[in-house]
Amino acid sequence: MSITMYTEETKVTIAPGVQFPAWTFDGTVPGPVLYLRQGDHVKLTLVNLDPRMAHSIDLHAAQIPPNQAFTDVPPGSSKTIKFDASTPGVFVYHCESAPMALHIAQGMYGAIIVTPRGGMPPNYVIVQSEFYKPLDINAVFKGTPTYVVFNGEANKYVDHPLIAKVNQPISVAFVNAGPNDFSAFHVVGAIMRDVQESGDPRNNSYGVQTCTVAPGDGALIHLLFTAPGEYSFVSHAMNQMEEGATGEFVVHQ
Known part of the structure; x- marks a missing residue:
């Protein structure tokens, strides 16, 4: 499988009426x-379109020497990384360039889903992350985010809920991109049938609240x-919920 990705700066919406100068x-x-x-067998080419700084990519699903594969790509250059997706799971990728915490906080992260043989991809992918004052490395190091969000925007799935049906199982691949805070993912009014840590089917926990x-x-x-209804999902760390880590499943008959 061949993948080409591009690093670039752009403005994104992180809350209603709030724009953020992201590295992406x-x-x-x-x-x-x-x-x-x-x-x-994956061949990923990273092309750096950012004219001002180097970027890179660290793929948590790749078991390869990072000092060779996850190195800086200078402005206007590209780098190809090859790896085998040998372990099934739910993984994160992110920029590895220094200061790594700032590159992640500025928006450089995403999810990797490695579906096991004979399996199906998840119904939904949710990435939790934190936004800080732009370019403020001290705020990042102190861990004082302005927003904690699901898939890039505070309260995104309050206004645009995720859909499910009664008695039809759904799967959610959940990634915590950080860069700092643990997530406490919880669905109000439901108990998770089972959870696979890191998305690996060998790591099953049952009846998880x-x-x-x-x-x-x-x-x-x-x-x-x-039963049909509206089921909120949140990070049960209350400060994170108040900062935007909340959404909703609407369940139909």
């Missing part, structure tokens, strides 16, 4: 979801709603 993969925050299948995901990690969450 392919012009969006988070960057595009990379859907792979276990056993894929709140799924803790470290920054830089992921999980595959299976849900089954038995």
Whole structure:
């Protein structure tokens, strides 16, 4: 499988009426979801369109020497990385360039889904992350975000809920891009049927009320709603919920 990605600066909306000068993969925050299948041979080319600084990419699904693969790509240059998607799971990718915390906080991250052999991709992918005052490395190091969001925008799925049906299982691939805070993913009015830590089917926990995901990690969450209605999902860390980490499933009959 061949993938080409581009690093560039652009403005993105992170809350109603709030624009942010982001550093991005392919012009969006988070960057595009990379859907792979276990056993894929991947060739990823990163093209740096940013005229001012170097960028790079660290792929958590790739088991390769980082000092060779995840190195800086200078402005106007490109780099090709090859790896085998040997382990199924839900992974993060992010910029590795220094200061790495700032590059992530400015928007350079996304999800990688490696579907196991014979499996199906998830119904939904949710990436949690934090936004700080633009270009403020001290705020990032102190861990004082302005917003904590799902898929790049505060309260995004309050106004645009995710859809499910009664007694039809759904799967949610959840990634915490950080750069700093743990997530406490919780669905109000539901118990997660099972959760696979890092998205690996060998890591099953059952009957989970709140799924803790470290920054830089992921999980595959299976849900089954038995009655129609509106079910909020949040980070149960209350400061994060108030900063925008909240959304809603609308479940139809």
